[in-house]
Amino acid sequence: xxxxxxxxxxxxxxxxxxxxxxxxxxxxxxxxxxxxxxxxxxxxxxxxxxxxxxxxxxxxxxxxxxxxxxxxxxxxxxxxxxxxxxxxxxxxxxxxxxxxxxxxxxxxxxxxx
Amino acid sequence: xxxxxxxxxxxxxxxxxxxxxxxxxxxxxxxxxxxxxxxxxxxxxxxxxxxxxxxxxxxxxxxxxxxxxxxxxxxxxxxxxxxxxxxxxxxxxxxxxxxxxxxxxxxxxxxxxx
Numbered sequence: 001x002x003x004x005x006x007x008x009x010x011x012x013x014x015x016x017x018x019x020x021x022x023x024x025x026x027x028x029x030x031x032x033x034x035x036x037x038x039x040x041x042x043x044x045x046x047x048x049x050x051x052x053x054x055x056x057x058x059x060x061x062x063x064x065x066x067x068x069x070x071x072x073x074x075x076x077x078x079x080x081x082x083x084x085x086x087x088x089x090x091x092x093x094x095x096x097x098x099x100x101x102x103x104x105x106x107x108x109x110x111x112x113x
Numbered sequence: 114x115x116x117x118x119x120x121x122x123x124x125x126x127x128x129x130x131x132x133x134x135x136x137x138x139x140x141x142x143x144x145x146x147x148x149x150x151x152x153x154x155x156x157x158x159x160x161x162x163x164x165x166x167x168x169x170x171x172x173x174x175x176x177x178x179x180x181x182x183x184x185x186x187x188x189x190x191x192x193x194x195x196x197x198x199x200x201x202x203x204x205x206x207x208x209x210x211x212x213x214x215x216x217x218x219x220x221x222x223x224x225x226x227x
Contacts, residue, residue, distance in 0.1 A: 009153075032212075034214040041220060042218075042221070044203075049212075087156070089155070089156075099161050101156075101158070102155065106155070
């Protein structure tokens with residue numbers, strides 16, 4: 001069974017204090033790993049896709065990296081507007097169900113000014 | 114475009130009551146789905162639809178019914194609410210050809226069953 005574990009559950013940062021979120025996964029052949037941002041009272045919003053170990057993607061202060069067992073979301077010099085819950089999800093290869101996605105429980109990031 | 118809309122935003126039910134969570138999208142997307150999100154757990158797929166008249170079960174379908182009579186609407190029905198169905202429910206949609214991770218999520222309905 002596919003499993004996605006995110007750590008830590010919550011992260012409190014001072015503005016400008018860089019940090020990393022972890023997403024470890026077990027899946028029967030990885031088709032893709034995805035990061036989402038979720039603001040309070042809203043649905044998840046897609047951020048990144050990663051397909052193979054060694055791949056990196058960047059967007060503003062966020063950088064996502066992928067290894068064979070985990071992914072990291074690095075937040076560099078965060079600002080208060082980066083406060084959100086960050087979700088990780090994996091999709092297995094060759095699934096007969098195009099909808100098969102396994103989500104982690106998320107890491108809630110709070111950035112204080 | 115309003116995107117994906119959900120009503121109501123909040124709902125409190127008593128055990129055994131029934132209700133329908135509404136979901137609509139104005140992007141002419143063929144694919145629509147329902148997820149539930151519980152504390153400490155990831156989003157879990159309840160039901161999905163690949164077009165009007167076609168629905169299928171996801172990971173946690175028990176206690177929920179869906180139908181898809183139009184492209185725009187995909188209501189989720191709770192037949193006899195139970196406390197275990199207390200959750201935040203998200204509807205999502207995407208067009209055929211888009212990858213599942215690209216789907217657009219609605220703002221959610223927070224349901225409490227007492």
